[in-house]
Amino acid sequence: xxxxxxxxxxxxxxxxxxxxxxxxxxxxxxxxxxxxxxxxxxxxxxxxxxxxxxxxxxxxxxxxxxxxxxxxxxxxxxxxxxxxxxxxxxxxxxxxxxxxxxxxxxxxxxxxxxxxxxxxxxxxxxxxxxxxxxxxxxxxxxxxxxxxxxxxxxxxxxxxxxxxxxxxxxxxxxxxxxxxxxxxxxxxxxxxxxxxxxxxxxxxxxxxxxxxxxxxxxxxxxxxxxxxxxxxxxxxxxxxxxxxxxxxxxxxxxxxxxxxxx
Amino acid sequence: xxxxxxxxxxxxxxxxxxxxxxxxxxxxxxxxxxxxxxxxxxxxxxxxxxxxxxxxxxxxxxxxxxxxxxxxxxxxxxxxxxxxxxxxxxxxxxxxxxxxxxxxxxxxxxxxxxxxxxxxxxxxxxxxxxxxxxxxxxxxxxxxxxxxxxxxxxxxxxxxxxxxxxxxxxxxxxxxxxxxxxxxxxxxxxxxxxxxxxxxxxxxxxxxxxxxxxxxxxxxxxxxxxxxxxxxxxxxxxxxxxxxxxxxxxxxxxxxxxxxxxxxxxxxxxxxxxxxxxxxxxxxxxxxxxxxxxxxxxxxxxxxxxxxxxxxxxxxxxxxxxxxxxxxxxxxxxxxxxxxx
Numbered sequence: 001x002x003x004x005x006x007x008x009x010x011x012x013x014x015x016x017x018x019x020x021x022x023x024x025x026x027x028x029x030x031x032x033x034x035x036x037x038x039x040x041x042x043x044x045x046x047x048x049x050x051x052x053x054x055x056x057x058x059x060x061x062x063x064x065x066x067x068x069x070x071x072x073x074x075x076x077x078x079x080x081x082x083x084x085x086x087x088x089x090x091x092x093x094x095x096x097x098x099x100x101x102x103x104x105x106x107x108x109x110x111x112x113x114x115x116x117x118x119x120x121x122x123x124x125x126x127x128x129x130x131x132x133x134x135x136x137x138x139x140x141x142x143x144x145x146x147x148x149x150x151x152x153x154x155x156x157x158x159x160x161x162x163x164x165x166x167x168x169x170x171x172x173x174x175x176x177x178x179x180x181x182x183x184x185x186x187x188x189x190x191x192x193x194x195x196x197x198x199x200x201x202x203x204x205x206x207x208x209x210x211x212x213x214x215x216x217x218x219x220x221x222x223x224x225x226x227x228x229x230x231x232x233x234x235x236x237x238x239x240x241x242x243x244x245x246x247x248x249x250x251x252x253x254x255x256x257x258x259x260x261x262x
Numbered sequence: 263x264x265x266x267x268x269x270x271x272x273x274x275x276x277x278x279x280x281x282x283x284x285x286x287x288x289x290x291x292x293x294x295x296x297x298x299x300x301x302x303x304x305x306x307x308x309x310x311x312x313x314x315x316x317x318x319x320x321x322x323x324x325x326x327x328x329x330x331x332x333x334x335x336x337x338x339x340x341x342x343x344x345x346x347x348x349x350x351x352x353x354x355x356x357x358x359x360x361x362x363x364x365x366x367x368x369x370x371x372x373x374x375x376x377x378x379x380x381x382x383x384x385x386x387x388x389x390x391x392x393x394x395x396x397x398x399x400x401x402x403x404x405x406x407x408x409x410x411x412x413x414x415x416x417x418x419x420x421x422x423x424x425x426x427x428x429x430x431x432x433x434x435x436x437x438x439x440x441x442x443x444x445x446x447x448x449x450x451x452x453x454x455x456x457x458x459x460x461x462x463x464x465x466x467x468x469x470x471x472x473x474x475x476x477x478x479x480x481x482x483x484x485x486x487x488x489x490x491x492x493x494x495x496x497x498x499x500x501x502x503x504x505x506x507x508x509x510x511x512x513x514x515x516x517x518x519x520x521x522x523x524x525x526x527x528x529x530x531x532x533x534x535x536x537x538x539x540x541x542x543x544x545x546x547x548x549x550x551x552x553x554x555x556x557x558x559x560x561x562x563x564x565x566x567x568x569x570x571x572x573x574x575x576x577x578x579x580x581x582x583x584x585x586x587x588x589x590x591x592x593x594x595x596x597x598x599x600x601x602x603x
Binding site for chain 1 (some may be wrong): 316317318337338339340341342343344345347349350351352353354355364365368369409412413416422
């Protein structure tokens with residue numbers, strides 16, 4: 001293979017090195033026994049993980065991150081799933097316009113969105129930093145829940161609901177027994193995607209953190225600005241492992257569709 | 263006997279007052295225990311009619327009676343209908359048994375009766391062995407049989423079939439037709455099937471209802487409708503291909519397989535109309551040829567004949583003989599609106 005397509009193999013190799021190289025270096029640095037961000041690491045140890053655990057702001061920020069991710073994911077689902085249902089199954093005038101409106105948070109630069117929320121909500125309405133963070137992340141995640149759940153609904157036969165009605169099921173039973181189970185894999189994927197997106201977000205969180213309230217990526221940014229030791233690398237590895245674990249779970253859940261035979 | 267379904271001057275317009283009517287002023291009786299087909303080209307209103315009977319669409323005007331009672335505004339779940347869709351619409355997250363049992367469970371029947379009747383319905387379509395599988399593991403034909411079992415299991419007052427065979431390939435379609443007819447005969451259910459396939463309608467129907475542009479063109483036993491189309495639209499839809507105007511007979515139609523070609527100057531029989539003609543085209547069609555002949559007849563002067571085709575070439579003179587018993591007088595000479603669809 002390599003001999004037959006030398007150029008393609010070379011480009012692929014370069015791409016992999018560029019993508020995974022920095023990550024590999026970061027992981028190496030995180031396990032270093034030395035005290036600089038040097039590569040290769042000077043011996044192996046877990047001391048920087050221990051240091052990270054002792055650094056109070058990181059622990060607090062991790063709690064904030066998980067809390068914000070959980071609450072805003074739940075809110076984005078609570079708003080996004082009914083919206084998707086209405087868009088996919090209802091008869092809404094100007095459907096496409098409404099649908100596109102749900103995608104604007106992806107198009108509008110997050111810094112602009114963050115600034116607007118900062119000025120209007122945090123300062124204007126005197127809402128706490130944590131509350132504003134949750135609101136901001138919910139807005140950010142909404143397009144993902146609407147689109148991912150919408151995709152699973154769009155693939156399903158709209159006649160399914162009619163079949164259920166014809167068999168004697170009222171609207172509520174039809175929703176619980178047919179529509180919801182059909183959407184379930186989409187909802188699961190949307191949940192995981194939204195959770196990761198919230199957990200790793202920087203630009204929006206940066207503008208919406210207040211005194212004593214910061215998400216983990218923002219706290220890491222703060223830390224790097226003042227000190228330069230492998231603690232940040234250790235925290236990055238933790239965040240990386242968490243994201244990969246969640247992504248792996250997504251893959252398993254996406255494989256769920258096999259259960260449905262589609 | 264009281265019809266199971268009665269449509270009383272039913273109309274349906276999509277998208278407001280000034281939209282074109284999908285169905286206009288349709289009167290229709292569906293006889294108990296019989297197989298009725300709604301036949302017509304796409305856009306003729308047949309699916310709209312079926313969806314109104316099912317309750318998925320409300321008529322803009324007119325009444326729908328089920329078992330003699332006004333059901334015009336009854337929601338579908340209260341109509342006791344069994345619906346089979348073109349797309350099968352099996353619940354993908356349920357096993358075959360759970361699919362078939364769905365309608366029995368919504369009726370809150372006791373568990374052992376649900377199991378028994380779901381089992382019977384699956385047995386009826388020959389799929390007992392697939393009971394524990396998911397719909398995605400079955401072929402299209404098998405899925406449609408499950409959909410049929412699911413609709414039959416609830417013992418509906420009427421079985422509604424919306425082009426159920428259109429997604430299947432040609433060979434399977436013919437096989438499934440027999441299956442459909444067998445299940446309907448064995449259960450004694452009243453069935454209404456929507457199709458655009460005249461062969462399907464001819465084979466299945468006790469009563470064939472031909473629709474065009476939302477109006478009823480002709481209805482009756484296919485054995486009576488087929489040899490006696492009432493007008494040009496029905497004739498064309500059923501494969502009549504010749505529309506001459508004969509002196510003394512007016513506008514008529516005749517099937518190509520009934521048009522006889524004789525040598526020039528030969529005499530036709532006493533019970534035949536004769537015309538002189540010139541062959542314009544000979545098209546090979548496998549078991550026979552389709553020969554086109556220009557004649558001095560009025561209307562569409564080109565007549566088509568099914569012929570062995572041997573020895574005939576464009577330019578040859580022939581005598582065209584039209585057996586009078588196969589000539590069907592038509593009420594209208596002109597092609598009706600929408601006939602080209």
